[in-house]
Amino acid sequence: MRAAAMEAYTRVAGVPGNASAGHAPGRAARRVVEDARESIADSLGCGPAEVTLTAGGTEADNLAVAGLHRARRAADPARRRILVSAVEHPAVAAAADALALTDGAVVERIPVDARGAVDLGALQDELRDAASVSLVACMWANNEVGTVQPIGHVLSIAHARGVPVHVDAVQAVPGLPVDLAALGADTVAVSGHKVGGPVRSGVLVVRRDTLLVPLLHGGGQERGLRPGTLDPAATAALAAALAETVTERPVEAPRLAGLRDRLLAGVVDRAPEAVVTVADGDRLPGIAHLTFPGCDGEALQFLLDSRGIAASAASACSAGVLRPSPVLLAMGMAADRARTSVRFSFGHTSTDSDVDAVLAVIAEVAAGARRVARALGGAPGGRAAVPAA
Numbered sequence: 374m375r376a377a378a379m380e381a382y383t384r385v386a387g388v389p390g391n392a393s394a395g396h397a398p399g400r401a402a403r404r405v406v407e408d409a410r411e412s413i414a415d416s417l418g419c420g421p422a423e424v425t426l427t428a429g430g431t432e433a434d435n436l437a438v439a440g441l442h443r444a445r446r447a448a449d450p451a452r453r454r455i456l457v458s459a460v461e462h463p464a465v466a467a468a469a470d471a472l473a474l475t476d477g478a479v480v481e482r483i484p485v486d487a488r489g490a491v492d493l494g495a496l497q498d499e500l501r502d503a504a505s506v507s508l509v510a511c512m513w514a515n516n517e518v519g520t521v522q523p524i525g526h527v528l529s530i531a532h533a534r535g536v537p538v539h540v541d542a543v544q545a546v547p548g549l550p551v552d553l554a555a556l557g558a559d560t561v562a563v564s565g566h567k568v569g570g571p572v573r574s575g576v577l578v579v580r581r582d583t584l585l586v587p588l589l590h591g592g593g594q595e596r597g598l599r600p601g602t603l604d605p606a607a608t609a610a611l612a613a614a615l616a617e618t619v620t621e622r623p624v625e626a627p628r629l630a631g632l633r634d635r636l637l638a639g640v641v642d643r644a645p646e647a648v649v650t651v652a653d654g655d656r657l658p659g660i661a662h663l664t665f666p667g668c669d670g671e672a673l674q675f676l677l678d679s680r681g682i683a684a685s686a687a688s689a690c691s692a693g694v695l696r697p698s699p700v701l702l703a704m705g706m707a708a709d710r711a712r713t714s715v716r717f718s719f720g721h722t723s724t725d726s727d728v729d730a731v732l733a734v735i736a737e738v739a740a741g742a743r744r745v746a747r748a749l750g751g752a753p754g755g756r757a758a759v760p761a762a
Contacts, residue, residue, distance in 0.1 A: 375569035375721065377617050378610040382571060386606035393594060393602065405605040409612035413576060416615040417563065418552035425577045425595045426608055430543040430564030432588075433577035434464035436599065437539040437560035438510060440585030442472055445507040445537070447586065452507040454479045456499050456536075458491045458522070459703035464562075465510050465541055466699075478507070482703070488651050489520035489704050496530055503534035508559075511538065513545035517700045517716055518651045519660030521549065528557055537583060543567055547618055547720070548626050548658045559583045563615075565607070569721055570614035574607040621721070629719045630658035632728055636717060637661050639732040644739040650701075650714070659719040668742035669749065670712040676738040677715070682731055685716045713742075 374382070385405055390398030392406045407421070414421040427433045438455070445452045455469045459482040472478035481499060484492045491511055500506060509531045514521045524540060531538045537559035545551060547568050553561055560583060565574030579585060579598065591600030618625075640663060641647050650662040665673060674686040697711035717731065 374566075374571060374610065375614050375617055378570050378614040381613040382606045382610035385609045388605075390605075391602060392605055393592060402603070402605045406603050406608050409605075409608040412612035412616055413608075416551075416612070416619045417546075417561075417576070417578060418554050418556075419561075419578050420554075420581070422596075423553075423578050423581060425579055425598050426603065427575040427577050427599055428573045429575040430462075430541070430562050430567070431464040432599075433562035433564070433575050434462065434539070434541055435468045436577050436585065436588050437562060437579075438465055438468040438508070439472060439588055440598070441508040441537055441539060441560065441583070442469075442478060443476065443586035444584040446476070448584075449504075451505055453477060454481060454499075454502075454506045455508055455510070456481050456483055456496070456506055457510040458483045458512065459485050460489050460491075460515050460517075460520075460700045461510060461512055462516055462541055462543070465512070465539070469510065483509075483511070485703055487705050488654055489515050489518050489700065490654075491522055491527060493523065493526050493530060496527065500530065500534045500536060503536050506534075506536050509536055509538045510541070512541040512543075514542075514549065514657050515700065516544045516660075517698060518662045518704070519544075519657040520651050521545070521655040521657060524556070524558075532557070544657060544660075546615075548622070548629065550622070551619075553578055560585070565611040565614065568611075568614045568618040570611040571607045574604070574611040576611070618721075625721060626658045628658075629723065632719050632723055632725065633658060633661045633717075635725075636728045636731055637663070639728065640735050643732060643736040646739065646743075647735075650704075650706075659723075661717040661719075663715055663717075664706070664710050665713045665715065665739055665742060666710055667746060668713050668739055669745040670714065670742075672742040672745040673713065673715055673738060676741050677731075677734070680730075680734045680738065682717075682734065682738075684731075685718070686714065 390402035392402040540558040543564040561578040563576040697708040701711035
């Protein structure tokens with residue numbers, strides 16, 4: 374958490390008062406929440422009445438996808454199709470898939486190119502029968518490889534056919550200029566911890582004329598869209614983190630892009646087998662994604678971790694076996710290569726010394742991961758078959 378967010382949280386957390394109560398402590402708590410809501414709206418470029426407080430980006434995504442689909446189907450049962458980009462975060466993709474099981478939705482993935490950018494022609498084709506579509510979901514920027522989507526074009530195409538669009542902006546807010554009024558999306562998800570706010574704080578921005586069916590039922594807080602006792606401390610901390618992020622972004626984004634580029638160039642120089650996944654075009658400043666063909670992907674992450682480098686394998690682990698990332702497969706990457714991927718990410722605490730630490734060990738780590746792959750007998754992706762525990 375940012376220092377400003379910590380200060381806001383600790384200042385408010387010890388003060389009693391339920392923001393839904395009518396007594397003086399309750400009214401004071403409500404003022405904290407509403408002042409924070411106005412600050413959040415200013416930071417995101419939307420109206421305070423459009424800000425729905427959530428417990429993070431996952432809840433915001435689920436509320437948007439399920440809420441839009443159910444509201445649209447209630448108005449017209451023919452609207453069964455949900456169009457999602459093939460590289461969505463699981464909070465969107467799994468929410469849509471769940472609706473296929475519970476609500477009879479038909480989920481269709483919009484393909485992407487080798488950079489991970491959505492195929493606008495394919496989206497247009499799917500919207501020829503727009504009357505059967507409940508919503509389009511397309512993230513603003515990808516959390517694994519950093520590709521920034523042509524979100525303005527996505528919105529124009531969908532809105533021209535009368536179809537609402539949900540935008541997951543969780544990764545976009547820290548590194549890109551954000552003006553949600555100008556963007557015009559129907560719903561937008563934001564997460565607090567990505568900007569240095571508290572974990573399990575977030576926002577769903579809901580355009581004034583957008584109808585949602587709530588996921589939760591209770592006391593009617595947040596205009597009935599998200600009932601439950603409000604958290605003034607977390608809301609104040611989120612507002613402080615967002616405000617600082619927006620103020621610093623013009624300087625911070627280029628700084629992080631410089632760290633990203635220095636790391637990518639240094640890794641390829643020291644480990645020539647490494648391949649940068651998204652090397653050009655519109656991309657986030659804080660994500661560097663590479664593959665290491667011939668290396669064992671699990672060993673890469675373990676060896677980096679053992680040397681104090683907290684990198685992520687862009688794959689999911691099940692029963693001891695790495696499964697290739699659906700994002701990388703959607704981009705056309707072979708499964709074996711996808712299993713050798715590593716993501717390095719940067720934030721407001723990242724410095725040149727962090728890049729130096731990676732570059733100091735990456736050659737040794739890559740060599741060790743190659744030895745592991747050879748020892749395992751050259752199984753696909755460098756992994757031997759491991760029996761389930």
